[in-house]
Amino acid sequence: MTQKAERFVKNNYPAPAVKYPGDKETQVLYQDSLNQLQRSRLQKLLDSTKDTKITWWGTTYQKSKESELLLGLDLQGGINVTLDIELEGLIKGLANNPRDANLVKAIQTGRSEKINQWGAPISLIYLPRLLEK
Numbered sequence: 001m002t003q004k005a006e007r008f009v010k011n012n013y014p015a016p017a018v019k020y021p022g023d024k025e026t027q028v029l030y031q032d033s034l035n036q037l038q039r040s041r042l043q044k045l046l047d048s049t050k051d052t053k054i055t056w057w058g059t060t061y062q063k064s065k066e067s068e069l070l071l072g073l074d075l076q077g078g079i080n081v082t083l084d085i086e087l088e089g090l091i092k093g094l095a096n097n098p099r100d101a102n103l104v105k106a107i108q109t110g111r112s113e114k115i116n117q118w119g120a121p122i123s124l125i126y127l128p129r130l131l132e133k
Contacts, residue, residue, distance in 0.1 A: 001049070005042035009034055 013034060016027035050062035088107055092098040 001045045002042060004045055005038050008041050009038045013037070 016030045016034070020026040020030060046061075050065075051060050053059065054061050054064065088111070091107060092103070095103055097103070
């Protein structure tokens with residue numbers, strides 16, 4: 001239906017560049033009018049065909065539209081995004097002085113404890129305790 005509405009506007013109304021050559025502002029206003037006309041035409045087409053039978057067994061467009069399955073992004077071909085943050089870089093980035101000896105020592109201690117504790121991530125709990133030393 002969208003293509004029909006686009007085709008209707010394209011066949012019956014000239015393009016903005018053809019109708020108003022060299023006048024960009026008027027072209028933009030005219031294009032807005034064409035877009036509104038296209039939306040109006042699309043709504044008219046949808047309203048006029050909602051009770052038209054579209055299948056051989058008699059289902060109407062409106063009934064088909066109401067009973068369509070709503071698919072999640074995973075079924076629509078969506079994407080999954082996983083963001084990994086390096087905690088050491090975050091801590092250094094938030095620190096006022098990332099080269100501070102106490103901070104560097106705390107991060108190194110956290111890194112060694114991470115290795116010692118079966119790969120558990122560096123915890124921010126270690127930092128205040130280590131910085132006090």
